[in-house]
Amino acid sequence: MPPTKRNPTRTVDIGDLAIGHQHPIAVQSMAATRTQDVVATSRQVELLQQAGADIIRIAVDSRKDVDCLAQVSEKASVPLSVDLQENYRLAAHVGTFVDKIRYNPGHLYHHEKNRSIEDKVAFIASEAVKHDCALRVGVNCGSVDPDKLSLFAPDDSVSPMLSSALEHCEILDRLGFHRYCVSLKDSDPNKVVEANKRFAEQRPDVPLHLGVTEAGMPPDGVIKTRVAFEQLLSQGIGDTIRVSLTVPFDDKGEEIKVGRQIIDDITAGRFRSVPKFEQEGLNIISCPSCSRVENDAFVELAHKVRDTTEYAKKHNLTIAIMGCRVNGPGETDDADLGLWCAPNFVNLKKGTQLLGQFGYEEVLTRLRQEVDLLIAAS
Numbered sequence: 001m002p003p004t005k006r007n008p009t010r011t012v013d014i015g016d017l018a019i020g021h022q023h024p025i026a027v028q029s030m031a032a033t034r035t036q037d038v039v040a041t042s043r044q045v046e047l048l049q050q051a052g053a054d055i056i057r058i059a060v061d062s063r064k065d066v067d068c069l070a071q072v073s074e075k076a077s078v079p080l081s082v083d084l085q086e087n088y089r090l091a092a093h094v095g096t097f098v099d100k101i102r103y104n105p106g107h108l109y110h111h112e113k114n115r116s117i118e119d120k121v122a123f124i125a126s127e128a129v130k131h132d133c134a135l136r137v138g139v140n141c142g143s144v145d146p147d148k149l150s151l152f153a154p155d156d157s158v159s160p161m162l163s164s165a166l167e168h169c170e171i172l173d174r175l176g177f178h179r180y181c182v183s184l185k186d187s188d189p190n191k192v193v194e195a196n197k198r199f200a201e202q203r204p205d206v207p208l209h210l211g212v213t214e215a216g217m218p219p220d221g222v223i224k225t226r227v228a229f230e231q232l233l234s235q236g237i238g239d240t241i242r243v244s245l246t247v248p249f250d251d252k253g254e255e256i257k258v259g260r261q262i263i264d265d266i267t268a269g270r271f272r273s274v275p276k277f278e279q280e281g282l283n284i285i286s287c288p289s290c291s292r293v294e295n296d297a298f299v300e301l302a303h304k305v306r307d308t309t310e311y312a313k314k315h316n317l318t319i320a321i322m323g324c325r326v327n328g329p330g331e332t333d334d335a336d337l338g339l340w341c342a343p344n345f346v347n348l349k350k351g352t353q354l355l356g357q358f359g360y361e362e363v364l365t366r367l368r369q370e371v372d373l374l375i376a377a378s
Contacts, residue, residue: 005235006236009205010178013179014099015080017078025239025240025241027256027259028054028209028240029242029252030083030242030288031044031057031252032249033249035068038068038072040249041058042075044249045072045076046075047252047253050253053253055240056076056080057080057102057242058072059082059083066090069097079099082097082101083290084101086111089111092123095130095131101127101128103121105117106139106164109145118171128177129177134179134180134181136183137181138209139182139183141188141191142213142331148163148164161184162198181209182208183210184196187214187320192211192228193228193231193232196237207239208237209238209241211242212225215245216245217246217303218258220284222243229241229266243262246321249299279316280316282312283317283318284302284305285318285321285331290323294323294324297341301339305319308364315378322341323340324341325340333349333351336374345357346360
């Protein structure tokens with residue numbers, strides 16, 4: 001992509017990597033293993049580095065995770081980013097081992113509810129300064145700030161994300177902290193395009209991290225991601241990307257390879273998408289897995305769901321498969337049928353209604369029954 005087409009964002013340094021401005025678009029991924037499994041997580045880091053990752057993200061949700069992060073970081077040769085999940089105070093302990101801290105505005109409500117959001121952001125920013133870290137404000141469709149949701153129509157999911165991102169930019173600016181980027185992610189590539197275009201119009205100075213969250217399994221997950229990236233990167237919007245795919249742990253490097261291929265194609269003018277992504281038939285949404293996943297069988301389950309429901313591919317149904325309790329409940333609400341996975345069972349939902357909790361094998365039979373009911377009622 002010609003440099004003249006890039007949005008005029010400022011430069012943000014992440015370790016020895018620079019993003020934004022006219023710097024090359026960075027390609028990143030996230031370790032899908034439990035952080036406390038040091039051997040498995042170190043292997044993930046090694047595989048992603050071999051695939052050419054510019055940044056690798058690792059999640060922490062406890063002091064034990066932080067202790068293990070310290071061991072994993074010793075094996076890293078590229079900048080590491082840490083995902084604070086729901087515990088923002090861990091920012092005080094992770095900065096020594098990483099170069100960037102990602103926090104989700106929608107998760108700042110879970111701890112110390114009497115403390116203001118601005119105070120919590122100020123704490124994170126001060127720790128980032130202390131440890132020479134960049135920040136990412138990571139807004140996700142399934143965990144948006146509840147106060148923002150109440151300000152907009154129920155069918156408008158983009159405006160609450162945008163409002164939350166802009167608010168946190170203003171907070172960081174007031175604090176005098178400018179070493180940050182923003183992400184606005186949804187499982188619908190059209191909403192990803194809309195959200196990032198609107199943000200870029202209002203804050204062209206802020207680097208953007210692009211991604212379609214819970215894009216699912218290849219090839220559909222690749223197609224959804226390509227659609228969003230082609231629409232945004234071709235217009236100069238986007239400074240770092242992540243392709244989120246539900247793949248076996250040993251294949252995690254595929255996310256990096258797909259991301260670089262998309263960038264290369266856009267640079268060469270090879271486009272495969274249409275102006276608007278139109279979802280026809282069965283739509284399976286699944287997260288790419290991360291250290292929050294409490295049962296590795298989640299990835300296998302996602303593939304079994306796809307195979308089990310293949311017969312319904314011509315019907316306009318959405319099935320969401322999520323691997324954890326953090327994003328699982330909220331991000332299955334908009335699906336016709338949703339599965340979010342606990343350590344020993346799967347929560348099966350119909351919209352926002354919980355149908356029950358089932359074993360990993362048992363749930364497939366009930367899922368098919370519910371698919372048949374939806375088809376019969378359509």
